[in-house]
Amino acid sequence: MDDVAALFGAASARHAGRGDPRLRATALAAACRDVLAADGATISVTSDGRWRLPIGASDAAAAAAERWQFTVGQGPGFRAWAEGGVVVAGEASLRRAWPVLHDQLHRRTPFRSTVSLPLRPGPGPVGVFDLHFHRAEPVAPATASFDPVRAQLVASLIDTDLFGPGAPGPAPAGRGPGAPAWLDAPTARHRQRVWMVISMSRQVLGLTDADALALLRARAYSRDRTLEELADDVVEGRTPVRALHHSAED
Structure with missing residues (x-):
């Protein structure tokens, strides 16, 4: 899987633009989208299940999908954080488990399915990253398909980049002294x-x-x-x- 790390590093560097540290997670989200064959990606941090702070989105549509999930207060990202595991939600699963979120995503975004993975630099998750897809099922054999093994490796690369040794932990309720610059993302x-x-x-x-x-x-x-x-x-x-x-x- 060394190729995944190399591809992810190159993609995040390509999206880094002028290197504004406040947009670091935005570059990582765009790299997630590119490397994992997704149509959109977002990265959020949290201090508990309620307080999600979006720190990066690959594009405006992905940012909108995160806002609607937070507005509804439930969805794949919340479950991934609570259970500490990967949540794969095709369109039928979204409709069945989270009908209000499914309705908002269907009306407000081009996305029809979602995969969420927890970010866990310590003993428990401190955030999630969500991958969004236009197709009804993330795992589709006839297309460039979502690979959960690659996705978990990318999650570890995000952890290292944002929460590596010596890096301050997230503070979703607001920035404090020494807080990382990406907490001040737009x-x-x-x-x-x-x-x-x-x-x-x-x-x-x-x-x-x-x-x-x-x-x-x-x-x-x-x-x-x-x-x-x-x-x-x-x-x-x-x-x-x-x-x-x-x-x-x-």
């Missing part, structure tokens, strides 16, 4: 607005973080919007925080 900064609204909901509505996140998801689902879109409305003053609670009671 996708991550946008997700931070959700944490801002959760904090506002805690202060104004007296909710716990978990209850505030559940409330935001209910509001976003009822409006057919992502959590980031809803957070933008609140932060920019278009939707008062108190209105979130009132809408949930209607």
